[in-house]
Structure formats: structure tokens, C-alpha cells
Amino acid sequence: MTREIEKQLSAHQEQYKNRGILLVRCPDQPGIIAAVSRFLFQYSANIIDSSQYSTNPEGGDFFIRIEFACEDLQQKKEEIKTSFKAIAENFSMDWKMNFPSEVKRTAIFASKELHCLRELLFEWQSGDLITDIAVVVSNHETARELVEGFGIPFVHIQASKENRSEAEAAQLKILQDYEIDVIVLARYMQILTPAFVEAHPKQIINIHHSFLPAFVGARPYDRAYQRGVKLIGATAHYVTNDLDEGPIIEQDIERVNHRDNIENMKKIGRSIERRVLARAVKWHLEDRIIVDGNKTIVF
Known part of the structure; x- marks a missing residue:
């Protein structure tokens, strides 16, 4: 820091x-x-x-x-x-x-795509995201230079479905050592196990690159393009054991048309993802969210 x-x-x-x-x-x-x-x-x-x-x-x-x-x-x-x-x-x-004076400690999980991570770091640096970003955890080395440039510890833990148990054990140890209150999945491309999620109820925020529940799963922009959609969006939600079906915190959309190819749609989508995730994290940090079953009340 x-x-x-x-x-x-x-x-x-x-x-x-x-x-x-x-x-x-x-x-x-x-x-x-x-x-x-x-x-x-x-x-x-x-x-x-x-x-x-x-x-x-x-x-x-x-x-x-x-x-x-x-x-x-x-x-x-x-x-x-x-x-x-x-x-x-x-x-x-x-x-x-x-109590707002008790600043929450945040861990960010990231993979190769860094646009959401950058947005959170810039919001934090500008004073618009009041938290102590204590550590960034990634299954790739891509973000190390960016993160360490902000004076934040960067931890690389190789994670895949083949070593998920070992990786999550190391991640949980880091979260405990850094006394983390909030976990943000900034385009972290790994599925968390039920044990990991249950250890942090209503504390894990994810960004999904579509306007849920549409286009769940892989290659959403390709599928959206093939369907000729006119709106694309992003959804920030709390993580539960039901994949991409946790309580929705924030969503946003932008219009597209037949002139937008897949790459243009991805670019527009990344812009939406950045702002949607930043808003969701900010509202959580400011204690503006009450979870009501699988919905949220956001004040």
C-alpha cells in the first residue's frame, strides 16, 4: 500500500x-x-x-x-x-x-484478463473504493507487475481442476493470514468448491460476463453474436454453490447492433463488467446490501 x-x-x-x-x-x-x-x-x-x-x-x-x-x-x-x-x-x-471506521480487508482473485482488476485498483487509488486491498491472488503471473506497482502483495497459486483441493487449501491459508473480510473474483476463471464458498458466506463477489441468466457458460459473446442480440451486459452477484445463480447485486447493459462483431462486443462487455463490479464491491463495502434469500435489497 x-x-x-x-x-x-x-x-x-x-x-x-x-x-x-x-x-x-x-x-x-x-x-x-x-x-x-x-x-x-x-x-x-x-x-x-x-x-x-x-x-x-x-x-x-x-x-x-x-x-x-x-x-x-x-x-x-x-x-x-x-x-x-x-x-x-x-x-x-x-x-x-x-462501523465505517473499521475498514474492511479485501482480497482480489484474478486470472489473465485484468480489466476488472485494473478498475478496482484505480478506484482504490483514487479514494473511491474505501478498503484495504490486502492481497491479490492469481493462478497466472500476468498481473504481478501491475499489482506490485500499487504496493500490494501478489501471490501466485497455480489452480486447475487437477489440483483444486491443494490450491484452495493454500488460498484459504492466505485469506486467514491476511484476515480477509471480502473476496472479489475479478474475472477469476476457476470454479470454487462448496467448502470454499461455505467458509465465506455472502463475502464473495463475482462478475459474470453476461446479463444473467442469459448465456451462462463458455464463449458468451460468440453465442450472443450468433443470436444477433441487441443488448449485452454484465452481472455482479454473490457466489453460492449454485454456479452463477447467487443473489444479484448489480447489472448493466449497452445496446449493440449488426455492425458490432465479436471483438467489438467483447470490448463493450469489458467496459460494462468493470463498472458493474466496481459498483457492487463499493456497495458491499459501504454496507448497503441485505441478502434476502436469493435476492438482494440494495439501499
């Missing part, structure tokens, strides 16, 4: 040292907002931002994201989290309370 990026992260931690974020999913019922507001008021916390959503007509689930400010929060945060458990139990809440 360069000194400039260290300064950016230190400034962020200082600016947000008294901020907290509460994410809640629970059955919808009267009194939820009142109870949470009263609770925060007890700690002289000021609500900075609040977004909510209810599926009441469809089945009765309630979602809310609250960002609050509280003086001397660093000394109070464990007490606040412990005290909130009573309200959570009363309303049957699935919840978490995070």
Missing part, C-alpha cells in the same frame, strides 16, 4: 470514527422504527440516513438501513451492539451493526 492510500484510509477512519451502520431484516410489524429510534436516542445518537423497504403486500418482510452518528462511539460500540440484542430478539431481527 502506498503512503498516499494510507493517508486516504486514515482520513476516512478519522472522519467516520463516530459513525455506525445498522442493517435489519425482520417480519414487518408496527413499532420497529420507533423501537430502533428510541434505542439510538438513549445513546444520544443522531440518525444521519435511513432507508427502508417492506414487502408487506407480498408476505411481510421489513428491511432498513440506518446510518447514525454518536459521540465517543469507539468507546460505546460494543455496549451498543450488546444492548441492541434485546430489541433484535423482540422483533425477530436478522441484523448486523458495522
Whole structure:
């Protein structure tokens, strides 16, 4: 990590040292907002931002994201989290309370195609992606010079279906050693095993080079071209054991036409992939996502 990026992260931690974020999913019922507001008021916390959503007509689930400010929060945060458990139990809440000053540690997995990796590194360098990119792991050496130029450790682990168990054991050791919170698959062209995925639930973000569920699998642009599609896109999603079927975080598209050949479509697709993945990772880092079954609520 360069000194400039260290300064950016230190400034962020200082600016947000008294901020907290509460994410809640629970059955919808009267009194939820009142109870949470009263609770925060007890700690002289000021609500900075609040977004909510209810599926009441469809089945009765309630979602809310609250960002609050509280003086001397660093000394109070464990007490606040412990005290909130009573309200959570009363309303049957699935919840978490995070603090922006506790910058998440990210590992990026990459292969030969580096456009998504470059985008994440540039966003990080510019201060638009607030995280500590602790390590980049790749099954190729292609990205080493790029990554080490940013002062980030680069680890090459040869991975294929023939040595998947050994490779993942080494990867899991790295994730543990670097105390990783978030794993980003930046066009990492290997399938993760169920054991790997289960060890990091809702922590692995992948980018898929099509507008899922269309054109799943190999050579999507060739198949899209052969079908004469008019829209191409990209999908960022959480990784589950159902291949490319995890909860979708973000998608985007661009129009194409008969004048666009396969190479042009790939170029356009890479541009979409970069921005879709960057947005998804940013929203995760900012605690804006609640997973609801195989869907997401993004505030």
C-alpha cells in the first residue's frame, strides 16, 4: 500500500470514527422504527440516513438501513451492539451493526484478463473504493507487475481442476493470514468448491460476463453474436454453490447492433463488467446490501 492510500484510509477512519451502520431484516410489524429510534436516542445518537423497504403486500418482510452518528462511539460500540440484542430478539431481527471506521480487508482473485482488476485498483487509488486491498491472488503471473506497482502483495497459486483441493487449501491459508473480510473474483476463471464458498458466506463477489441468466457458460459473446442480440451486459452477484445463480447485486447493459462483431462486443462487455463490479464491491463495502434469500435489497 502506498503512503498516499494510507493517508486516504486514515482520513476516512478519522472522519467516520463516530459513525455506525445498522442493517435489519425482520417480519414487518408496527413499532420497529420507533423501537430502533428510541434505542439510538438513549445513546444520544443522531440518525444521519435511513432507508427502508417492506414487502408487506407480498408476505411481510421489513428491511432498513440506518446510518447514525454518536459521540465517543469507539468507546460505546460494543455496549451498543450488546444492548441492541434485546430489541433484535423482540422483533425477530436478522441484523448486523458495522462501523465505517473499521475498514474492511479485501482480497482480489484474478486470472489473465485484468480489466476488472485494473478498475478496482484505480478506484482504490483514487479514494473511491474505501478498503484495504490486502492481497491479490492469481493462478497466472500476468498481473504481478501491475499489482506490485500499487504496493500490494501478489501471490501466485497455480489452480486447475487437477489440483483444486491443494490450491484452495493454500488460498484459504492466505485469506486467514491476511484476515480477509471480502473476496472479489475479478474475472477469476476457476470454479470454487462448496467448502470454499461455505467458509465465506455472502463475502464473495463475482462478475459474470453476461446479463444473467442469459448465456451462462463458455464463449458468451460468440453465442450472443450468433443470436444477433441487441443488448449485452454484465452481472455482479454473490457466489453460492449454485454456479452463477447467487443473489444479484448489480447489472448493466449497452445496446449493440449488426455492425458490432465479436471483438467489438467483447470490448463493450469489458467496459460494462468493470463498472458493474466496481459498483457492487463499493456497495458491499459501504454496507448497503441485505441478502434476502436469493435476492438482494440494495439501499
